[in-house]
Amino acid sequence: MARRMGTQTAELTSKPRILGTYSIVGPKEGKGPLKSFFDEVLEDDTCGCKTFEAAETQMQLKAARQVLSSVNLKEKDISYMFSGDLINQLMPSCFMAREVNIPFLGLYGACSTFIEGISMASMCLEGGFGDNMLVVVSSHFSTAERQYRAPLEMGSQRSPASQWTVTGCGAVVLSSKGNKAPYVTHITIGKVKDYGITDPNEMGAAMSPAAVDTIKQHFEDTGRKPSDYDLIVSGDLGAIGKQITIDLLKEYGYDISSNYIDCGDEIFDDQVQATNSGGSGAGCCATVMSSMIYKGLVCGKYKRVLLIATGALLSAISSLQGESIPAIAHAIAIECGGE
Amino acid sequence: MARRMGTQTAELTSKPRILGTYSIVGPKEGKGPLKSFFDEVLEDDTCGCKTFEAAETQMQLKAARQVLSSVNLKEKDISYMFSGDLINQLMPSCFMAREVNIPFLGLYGACSTFIEGISMASMCLEGGFGDNMLVVVSSHFSTAERQYRAPLEMGSQRSPASQWTVTGCGAVVLSSKGNKAPYVTHITIGKVKDYGITDPNEMGAAMSPAAVDTIKQHFEDTGRKPSDYDLIVSGDLGAIGKQITIDLLKEYGYDISSNYIDCGDEIFDDQVQATNSGGSGAGCCATVMSSMIYKGLVCGKYKRVLLIATGALLSAISSLQGESIPAIAHAIAIECGGE
Incomplete structure (x- = not known):
């Protein structure tokens, strides 16, 4: 059982473990300063798909499967999957979830979704709702840019304060077991x-x-x-x-x-x-x-x-x-x- | 602590109570067969706002405040608020959350969001993450229709199998206390x-x-x-x-x-x-x-x-x-x- 602290914080007593993670990034991110840390760098950010939305779906699917494989778990071992992205109606997450056999809970917190997902998964472990939870969160430069700003084909000039939407997906397995895991x-x-x-x-x-x-x-x-x-x-x-x-x-x-x-x-x-x-x-x-x-x-x-x-x-x-x-x-x- | 049953179900042992509910619907819903059950029927589905998205925000805000008032709780008594709607990036929920002083978790499950929210809120109560949770979920005919289908001004003919998006918001307070509540x-x-x-x-x-x-x-x-x-x-x-x-x-x-x-x-x-x-x-x-x-x-x-x-x-x-x-x-x- 969690213990409330102050007005917005809870202390977890069951130590929800982060058993494993998997990170995929796009070609541009793979040339950046953190390139050596990522598990996978895409050579082609379309992932061979006809649309960027389908590419983001594939990126999520790959990250989900790879992180499961890395911790020797199957889809059936996961109690709930928490997933989200930036796209209208969470298209990449929902279409990824269609391909896996795991109960799915969609989250939207814009760029806060990754920590929202880990929080929810930890809460579920703390409450005894299962032994393993999966969190999958992504964004894709080419799906986000045309949705929030302008079509890429316009080649709009970028404001000096602007930021570049990362093409990438992070997937995490949280578990009630795994003594040495963070x-x-x-x-x-x-x-x-x-x-x-x-x-x-x-x-x-x-x-x-x-x-x-x-x-x-x-x-x-x-x-x-x-x-x-x-x-x-x-x-x-x-x-x-x-x-x-x-x-x-x-x-x-x-x-x-x-x-x-x-x-x-x-x-x-x-x-x-x-x-x-x-x-x-x-x-x-x-x-x-x-x-x-x-x-x-x-x-x-x-x-x-x-x-x-x-x-x-x-x-x-x-x-x-x-x-x-x-x-x-x-x-x-x-x-x-x-x- | 919850008890897992089978592959997708959990039994809750702490009896998360549905302490109170509040329902607001639009004028059309207020003329339907269930009119006598709703807490409030809007006379004007714009809620006096310039945009339908702002109207949906106001509807959520009113439902949230009214349900809190009905169970004699203040915003500070709520540990987390779970909220969602159908609109891109959950605009009504996010803008409602801006007006209240409650930690916010955004959910997207399309029309499944209400039960997703009650599920999450119940899980948090079961895990000891607080004493009271709030769930607020809405849709609005005029925000959904133009987003998913066509501008209202087109007056498109409706397919015989089509459904009419409800203008309405339901808000629920779940609590670890309240002996007689469902x-x-x-x-x-x-x-x-x-x-x-x-x-x-x-x-x-x-x-x-x-x-x-x-x-x-x-x-x-x-x-x-x-x-x-x-x-x-x-x-x-x-x-x-x-x-x-x-x-x-x-x-x-x-x-x-x-x-x-x-x-x-x-x-x-x-x-x-x-x-x-x-x-x-x-x-x-x-x-x-x-x-x-x-x-x-x-x-x-x-x-x-x-x-x-x-x-x-x-x-x-x-x-x-x-x-x-x-x-x-x-x-x-x-x-x-x-x-």
């Missing part, structure tokens, strides 16, 4: 925050207040401080949003500048890859956390990390209707398994 | 089924195989039979899908014809309201289950009901790309509280 200790579910940003090219600025709110709340609820973590990792705030987050948290008395990275800021090299403020998309933190961060926990490089994923809850319709951009952030604390 | 005893999470239907006007036919699969699995997992329930209620299969479901379940040896209703089949009177195969949309079962079914449980008319919500996991993009329609169904068993 495990989830705390979950902090976020509230929706909207500070009035209306420019969909300013994702970092729109999402950082949500990140700040959830991180601050996590520290208040748990009584922890930044130095209690070897690493604090946010999802896809990018270079600009990362700096805003550091600055705003300082105003609340929390200095995270020395042990904080952002997946969107890490995944590309802007000087070489022209990605402006960095990577974004639900697949950004899903692939970075499933690769570099997870491997760091498994090898003992990090003993305790705080992962925060932020989501910008806009749509093409909301932007056209002149609405500002609501955002959310969820956080989980993970410890390495040791003995 | 409570959730079992959850059966569904798998995605696709029998190759490609016509988005044939929702009932597309979704009924998923309903059949989940109902059959629920009976197999629990060892129950149709007569163990006073009432079996599906979400929005409509008249055609309801009949297919009865027929297919007979082939598996389950005869549900004598104690089975479908919310989509109940909510409109086709003879008077020209709704063809009936109502649909995430708000259809959310409002009918939150009103007629819940009140029947509270007054002791029903001792034990099985609720199934089906979702058609198509999108405008998937239909245009020639894809068939994957569908899903989740089921929960509820018993009346008694003493």
Whole structure:
């Protein structure tokens, strides 16, 4: 049984283990600074499909199958699969789920979906709803760009603050067993925050207040401080949003500048890859956390990390209707398994 | 702690109570056969807003506030809010969540979202993640029609098998306390089924195989039979899908014809309201289950009901790309509280 801490956090007592992860990225991500950490780099981001939506589906399917194989589990061993992406009506996730024989729960939290999924899966393990849960989250540059912004064929100029949607999928198996695997200790579910940003090219600025709110709340609820973590990792705030987050948290008395990275800021090299403020998309933190961060926990490089994923809850319709951009952030604390 | 039964079902031991419900419907639904059961009928389905998306947001917000008020709880008393709708990137749910001070988890299961939400909320109560959870699910004829089919202004002719998206919102508070309230005893999470239907006007036919699969699995997992329930209620299969479901379940040896209703089949009177195969949309079962079914449980008319919500996991993009329609169904068993 979980134990509530403060207003938004729960401490898990059953140690839901992250038994294994699998990360697939597109060709561009595979040329970036983190290339050596990913399990698979696609040579062709269409995955041989006629549409990019079908390609994203295939990417999810491959990640789901590979992560199961890596931990020696079959589809029938998984109690529930939690999956999500950025596309209208979760098309890639729903069409992936059609191909597997696993009970399916669809989630939408924009780029926060990966941590939303791990949170839900951990909650289900904690409550005794099964022994193994699967989380699959993706984004694809070419499905997202034409849905949220403009057709790729237009070749629109990119704003300096813009971010590049990551083509990638992260899949994770969580389990009630697996003594040496890293495990989830705390979950902090976020509230929706909207500070009035209306420019969909300013994702970092729109999402950082949500990140700040959830991180601050996590520290208040748990009584922890930044130095209690070897690493604090946010999802896809990018270079600009990362700096805003550091600055705003300082105003609340929390200095995270020395042990904080952002997946969107890490995944590309802007000087070489022209990605402006960095990577974004639900697949950004899903692939970075499933690769570099997870491997760091498994090898003992990090003993305790705080992962925060932020989501910008806009749509093409909301932007056209002149609405500002609501955002959310969820956080989980993970410890390495040791003995 | 929950107890797994069979392959897809969990039995809950903590009796997550449905403490209260609130249902709002549009003017057309308010003229239908169930009008006396709804808590509120809108006179104006724009809710005084400039856009239908904003109207759907307002409908959700009102339902959330009213259900909290009806059970004497404040926003701060709610641990998590689970919310969803049919609109791209869950615009109504996300924008509703912006107005309340409650941790938010967005769900997408098309018209299955209401039961997905109650399932998740029950799981969180079972796992000790809080004392009170809120579920808010809606659909709106005028936001859904233009998104999935054609602009309303076109006045397109409706196919005989088509269903009418319900304008309505159902909100539910689940709680670990409340001795006399109806409570959730079992959850059966569904798998995605696709029998190759490609016509988005044939929702009932597309979704009924998923309903059949989940109902059959629920009976197999629990060892129950149709007569163990006073009432079996599906979400929005409509008249055609309801009949297919009865027929297919007979082939598996389950005869549900004598104690089975479908919310989509109940909510409109086709003879008077020209709704063809009936109502649909995430708000259809959310409002009918939150009103007629819940009140029947509270007054002791029903001792034990099985609720199934089906979702058609198509999108405008998937239909245009020639894809068939994957569908899903989740089921929960509820018993009346008694003493």
